[in-house]
Amino acid sequence: MTDRTLRRPAAHSAVTLDDVAREAGVSLATASRALNGSTRKVADSYRERVEEAAARLGYTANLSAQATARGTSAIIALLVADIADPYFGLIASGVARGADEAGLVVTVAITERDPEREVRLVRALRGQRPRGLILAASRTTSGPDPDLTRELDLLGAMGGQVVALGPGAGGVRSLILDNRRGAEALGRALVERGYRESVVLAAEEGTATSDTRLEGFSAGFTGAGGAEPRVYRGGFTREAGYETMTRALEDGVEPGTVVFGISDVVAIGALTAIRAAGRAAGDDIALAGFDDIPTGRDVTPALTTVRVPLEEVGYQAFRAATDAEWEAHPDDLTLEVLLRESTPPRA
Numbered sequence: 001m002t003d004r005t006l007r008r009p010a011a012h013s014a015v016t017l018d019d020v021a022r023e024a025g026v027s028l029a030t031a032s033r034a035l036n037g038s039t040r041k042v043a044d045s046y047r048e049r050v051e052e053a054a055a056r057l058g059y060t061a062n063l064s065a066q067a068t069a070r071g072t073s074a075i076i077a078l079l080v081a082d083i084a085d086p087y088f089g090l091i092a093s094g095v096a097r098g099a100d101e102a103g104l105v106v107t108v109a110i111t112e113r114d115p116e117r118e119v120r121l122v123r124a125l126r127g128q129r130p131r132g133l134i135l136a137a138s139r140t141t142s143g144p145d146p147d148l149t150r151e152l153d154l155l156g157a158m159g160g161q162v163v164a165l166g167p168g169a170g171g172v173r174s175l176i177l178d179n180r181r182g183a184e185a186l187g188r189a190l191v192e193r194g195y196r197e198s199v200v201l202a203a204e205e206g207t208a209t210s211d212t213r214l215e216g217f218s219a220g221f222t223g224a225g226g227a228e229p230r231v232y233r234g235g236f237t238r239e240a241g242y243e244t245m246t247r248a249l250e251d252g253v254e255p256g257t258v259v260f261g262i263s264d265v266v267a268i269g270a271l272t273a274i275r276a277a278g279r280a281a282g283d284d285i286a287l288a289g290f291d292d293i294p295t296g297r298d299v300t301p302a303l304t305t306v307r308v309p310l311e312e313v314g315y316q317a318f319r320a321a322t323d324a325e326w327e328a329h330p331d332d333l334t335l336e337v338l339l340r341e342s343t344p345p346r347a
Contacts, residue, residue: 015059024053035059074104076321077130079121081113081137085236085265086293087310091136091165094314102322104131111137113207113236115145122151126158132321135164135172136314139208163320165313166208173320175313175328179209179290180216182306182335186260186288187220189337190304194346195258195286198229201244201270202262203236210236210262213290217260229260236262241269249277255284256346264289264296264305271299271342286343301341308335 021031026046034042034050042050053059076099080088092108099106109125111118118137125133133155152162152172162172190198198221203210218229232248234240241261248259259274261267267289274281281287281301288304289296296303313333320326 015057017059019057020050020054020059023057024049026050073129073131075107075128075130076104076318077107077109077125077128077133079109079111079118079133079135079137081111082237083108083110086295087263087265087291087308088136090293090310091314091317094311094316095134095318096314097311098315098318098322102318104322113137115140115148119145119147119151122148122155126151126155126160129158130155130160132161132163132318134317134321135162136317139164139166140206161321163317165317173326175317175320175333177308177313177333178335179212180219182308182337183213183216183260183290184220184223185335185337186290186304186306187217187222187226188224189220189339190258190260190286190288190343191221191224191226193339193343195256195343196226197254197257198226199248199253199257199259200229200231200262201241201248201259201266202231202233203240204233207236213262234266236266238265238269238272241266242273243269245270245273246277249273249279253279253285256286258286258288258343261287261289264291264293264303267303267305268295268299271303282342282344286346288343292338297340304340304343305338306335307338309333 017031017035018028020035021028024031026049030042030046031050034047035054076095078092078095080092082088092106096106107125107128107130109121111121122133156162164172164174166174166176200214200217202214205211214231222228230248232244234244245259253259259270261270267287271281271287274285274287279285290306290308291310292305292307296305316329316333
């Protein structure tokens with residue numbers, strides 16, 4: 001604490017950058033560069049004085065004013081389909097890691113896989129003038145929504161960089177995961193383990209991630225000598241996995257069949273349905289998922305899956321949203337088949 005008298009603004013008035021500069025004994029320009037992420041270097045001694053003064057006075061940067069001055073704010077917006085799904089939680093963790101390194105703030109919005117809601121959210125987020133916007137919610141195979149494309153174009157015109165996981169909408173940067181190849185490798189590996197009959201629990205037709213994984217699994221499984229899978233459609237939730245697995249069991253699932261849940265969350269829902277029907281997962285009905293969320297390693301039997309490096313996906317998406325000279329690094333996003341106890345080898 002310095003021996004200067006602490007100068008507090010009048011009651012009910014906001015602390016300004018002028019107040020911080022006076023308290024630190026530096027110019028307004030130096031205080032601004034120290035606190036507002038300027039690319040111009042500030043001496044450590046000055047920066048420390050400014051940060052200490054800001055902390056003593058309780059100063060908070062005016063994000064709206066910064067956005068007006070720069071064209072964008074210190075915000076990264078992340079749109080996910082379902083924050084309760086560990087898939088999106090792990091992606092958000094990677095985005096948050098990048099934002100923490102860069103001194104930015106992450107705003108998370110939930111689309112609930114509703115295209116109209118997604119458009120409304122992007123329109124609302126435009127008002128925050130985010131530095132970048134990451135679309136992590138599932139895309140559809142019908143092509144970009146014209147309303148969404150227009151909103152993204154308007155955000156881009158304001159200086160915000162848009163990033164999509166998977167094929168984008170409009171002129172955006174895209175981070176592509178090779179879901180098809182990962183699912184195809186899983187299908188082949190299961191036939192090599194001795195499986196010939198399969199059931200796939202997929203999402204609604206037209207959901208890009210689900211359809212791509214289904215196509216890849218079917219190609220790998222039949223190409224290696226397995227029969228064409230039976231397909232039941234629901235969604236990406238645990239409840240959907242339970243419901244679609246229940247329907248499959250009612251239709252009849254022979255011992256030695258392998259069930260592929262389009263995601264680990266779906267597969268875990270299917271696991272509960274298998275047990276509720278008095279069947280055993282593994283030796284009786286084999287089970288596989290996709291994503292490699294931590295819960296899949298902890299259930300019994302441990303879940304065979306395809307590992308997606310989800311935190312790295314989120315981190316790379318952040319870099320794509322903030323780096324002017326960004327280049328994709330697909331080798332960092334390699335998918336890997338992990339064979340565990342839920343798909344034991346069959347004679």
